[in-house]
Amino acid sequence: MIHFESVTKTYPNQSRPALESVNLDVEKGEFVFLVGPSGSGKSTFLRLILREERPSDGRIYVAGRDLARLTNWKVPQLRRRIGCVFQDFRLLPGKSVYQNIAFALEVIGKPRRFIRKVVPEVIDLVGLEGKSHRMPDELSGGEQQRVAMARAFVNRPMILLADEPTGNIDPATSIGIMKVLDRINRTGTTVVMATHDAAIVDSMRKRVIELEYGKVVRDQSRGVYGQAY
Amino acid sequence: MRAQFVFGEVWVGLRRNLTMTAALVVVVAISLSLLGTGLLFVKQVDHTRTLWQSKLQLSVFLCGSVAMSPQCTKNGPATSAQIGQINKQLSSLPEVVQVSYLTHQAAYQQFKREFANEPVMIDNTPADYIPASFEVKLRNAEADAANVTAAVTGMPGVDSVGNDSAILTKFYRLLDGARNAVIVVAIILIIAAILLVANTIRLSAFNRRRETAIMRLVGASNFYVQLPFLVEGMIAGLFGWLIAVALLTGARAGLDGLQQYFPFPVQLSTVDLVEVVLVTMLIGLLLCGATSFLTLRRYLRV
Numbered sequence: 466m467i468h469f470e471s472v473t474k475t476y477p478n479q480s481r482p483a484l485e486s487v488n489l490d491v492e493k494g495e496f497v498f499l500v501g502p503s504g505s506g507k508s509t510f511l512r513l514i515l516r517e518e519r520p521s522d523g524r525i526y527v528a529g530r531d532l533a534r535l536t537n538w539k540v541p542q543l544r545r546r547i548g549c550v551f552q553d554f555r556l557l558p559g560k561s562v563y564q565n566i567a568f569a570l571e572v573i574g575k576p577r578r579f580i581r582k583v584v585p586e587v588i589d590l591v592g593l594e595g596k597s598h599r600m601p602d603e604l605s606g607g608e609q610q611r612v613a614m615a616r617a618f619v620n621r622p623m624i625l626l627a628d629e630p631t632g633n634i635d636p637a638t639s640i641g642i643m644k645v646l647d648r649i650n651r652t653g654t655t656v657v658m659a660t661h662d663a664a665i666v667d668s669m670r671k672r673v674i675e676l677e678y679g680k681v682v683r684d685q686s687r688g689v690y691g692q693a694y
Numbered sequence: 695m696r697a698q699f700v701f702g703e704v705w706v707g708l709r710r711n712l713t714m715t716a717a718l719v720v721v722v723a724i725s726l727s728l729l730g731t732g733l734l735f736v737k738q739v740d741h742t743r744t745l746w747q748s749k750l751q752l753s754v755f756l757c758g759s760v761a762m763s764p765q766c767t768k769n770g771p772a773t774s775a776q777i778g779q780i781n782k783q784l785s786s787l788p789e790v791v792q793v794s795y796l797t798h799q800a801a802y803q804q805f806k807r808e809f810a811n812e813p814v815m816i817d818n819t820p821a822d823y824i825p826a827s828f829e830v831k832l833r834n835a836e837a838d839a840a841n842v843t844a845a846v847t848g849m850p851g852v853d854s855v856g857n858d859s860a861i862l863t864k865f866y867r868l869l870d871g872a873r874n875a876v877i878v879v880a881i882i883l884i885i886a887a888i889l890l891v892a893n894t895i896r897l898s899a900f901n902r903r904r905e906t907a908i909m910r911l912v913g914a915s916n917f918y919v920q921l922p923f924l925v926e927g928m929i930a931g932l933f934g935w936l937i938a939v940a941l942l943t944g945a946r947a948g949l950d951g952l953q954q955y956f957p958f959p960v961q962l963s964t965v966d967l968v969e970v971v972l973v974t975m976l977i978g979l980l981l982c983g984a985t986s987f988l989t990l991r992r993y994l995r996v
Contacts, residue, residue: 545913557904568905571699573913620912643715681830 466624466655467491467514474509483509496650498666499659500690501676505660511626515547516540528623535607538560538577545573548617548625552632556601562612569616583619591615591645607638611645618649625649627658631665639665663690671682703922704929707898714894716928722934725883726974727941729749732877733970734888734962746862750835753856754846755775756823758798763853772851779850784830789838792832798826825853835859891927891985898923899993917967920990924983931982942971
């Protein structure tokens with residue numbers, strides 16, 4: 466599903482590469498934790514998958530496509546197959562829960578009838594039944610992140626990227642968020658989650674990829690957070 | 695493409711930076727109406743020019759009993775032989791369409807008619823002062839005047855040659871100058887309008903950066919991301935244009951009101967007005983659309 470082939474990314478005016486010769490594969494339906502200190506290259510990794518950045522060297526394949534060969538006007542097609550969740554939720558403050566989720570479908574031209582059918586389904590999936598008309602500022606942080614996850618998942622992407630989704634949320638609520646991510650993963654969606662949350666990584670026992678200074682220093686199939694070798 | 699979604703976004707965008715939009719509408723309205731005024735001006739001048747063109751003629755004044763030029767002083771009044779010679783010379787010129795002889799009595803009567811409003815002038819002009827003349831109609835009043843004048847000047851019996859179009863040329867130069875001034879101001883305002891469109895769109899893009907960031911993230915096509923902004927710019931342009939149409943229609947009504955002060959028709963036909971209005975619409979939409987598009991390319995990259 467995601468295939469990195471000796472990928473190096475150096476940002477302009479920086480001597481040290483953000484990612485250096487990264488080789489890895491993420492299969493369809495996998496759940497992967499991406500761990501490592503700040504500045505280790507986690508965000509760059511996610512941005513490369515979204516093709517918000519292009520690698521300085523190496524090849525990247527996402528959902529079978531060679532990103533180097535993807536023309537600019539095809540990038541939206543790629544992004545429709547990838548859902549994204551962020552630490553800061555990124556909801557539109559003027560829109561209700563329902564409208565926030567529907568927005569993601571409206572802007573890719575989905576028909577109204579389709580939107581009316583799938584949005585309530587995904588609201589149920591993330592556990593926000595009965596809150597579809599609330600505004601974001603009426604919701605708790607955990608609930609807002611559920612809305613963001615619903616928005617990321619409503620178009621049934623093949624890949625869900627989560628950049629520290631529990632970073633702004635207390636541990637008890639985080640468990641709920643992880644349950645939703647697990648539920649999404651069980652539908653066959655590949656999930657890649659960058660995180661600093663050791664407790665979550667340890668409890669889930671999923672594949673862990675650790676980055677340090679732009680290099681993969683650990684790739685364990687049922688890993689924990691802090692197990693530096 | 696879901697029109698409802700696009701127009702919803704456009705409405706939000708226009709409402710959010712209402713002051714900018716208002717400024718944009720006003721500037722577009724003023725620049726387009728000035729441009730339209732300039733264009734109407736051009737049409738008006740063209741109309742009067744063709745109107746006068748057919749009426750302009752050359753007057754070849756003959757020596758009379760009261761001598762005006764040294765030549766006449768020397769030779770005395772034109773003899774009938776000289777008059778015949780001049781007539782022959784004029785008729786032989788290819789530029790001349792028609793020659794008619796105006797006797798000195800007839801010329802005086804015409805003079806009295808034309809200055810009927812100014813009795814003092816008539817009282818102080820003895821009949822002898824108005825010379826007989828040949829009224830010469832030319833193929834092209836402006837272009838041919840110099841040639842024909844040269845051909846008869848200096849012939850015995852010719853006092854001087856009066857050229858109607860020489861007087862009108864000065865008048866036209868004045869009109870042309872006024873028209874150019876209007877157009878220059880219109881162009882400056884159009885530049886201001888372009889800058890304002892660019893700024894409004896930029897502000898709008900900034901105001902909606904959250905929405906556009908999410909749109910890009912979920913894979914909205916460029917077209918979808920940019921169209922609301924484009925439509926926004928064009929709607930502002932359209933409103934400006936509507937105001938300009940109202941102003942131009944008013945300007946035409948004002949021109950009609952001025953009719954009483956002119957001895958020739960100054961009204962513009964509705965066809966002229968519609969033509970100018972359509973041209974300004976095209977310019978307005980193009981201006982707003984193209985500027986929005988170019989601005990967006992800078993600020994909304996994928």
